Amino acid sequence: MDVVRVMESLAEQGVTVLLKVDAEHMRDATKPWTFVASGAPLRDDLLVRADAVSLEACLEVCLPRLREFGLVISD
Numbered sequence: 603m604d605v606v607r608v609m610e611s612l613a614e615q616g617v618t619v620l621l622k623v624d625a626e627h628m629r630d631a632t633k634p635w636t637f638v639a640s641g642a643p644l645r646d647d648l649l650v651r652a653d654a655v656s657l658e659a660c661l662e663v664c665l666p667r668l669r670e671f672g673l674v675i676s677d
Contacts, residue, residue: 603658611675617641635660644671
């Protein structure tokens with residue numbers, strides 16, 4: 603999966619995406635990755651968020667949810 607292309611695809615549809623990796627959580631091995639998506643295509647100021655052990659794990663949780671809201675995401 604081309605993560606840059608996924609992020610660009612979401613941005614083109616009006617979604618703001620925040621990716622974060624926390625060094626302290628990485629040292630502690632406690633879900634250092636965070637993915638948050640928000641913006642106009644998501645209703646009622648909804649946030650789609652996941653905290654996980656890897657970026658891939660975040661995407662596995664969030665991308666299906668974003669597709670449920672009608673967003674088109676290329677893999």
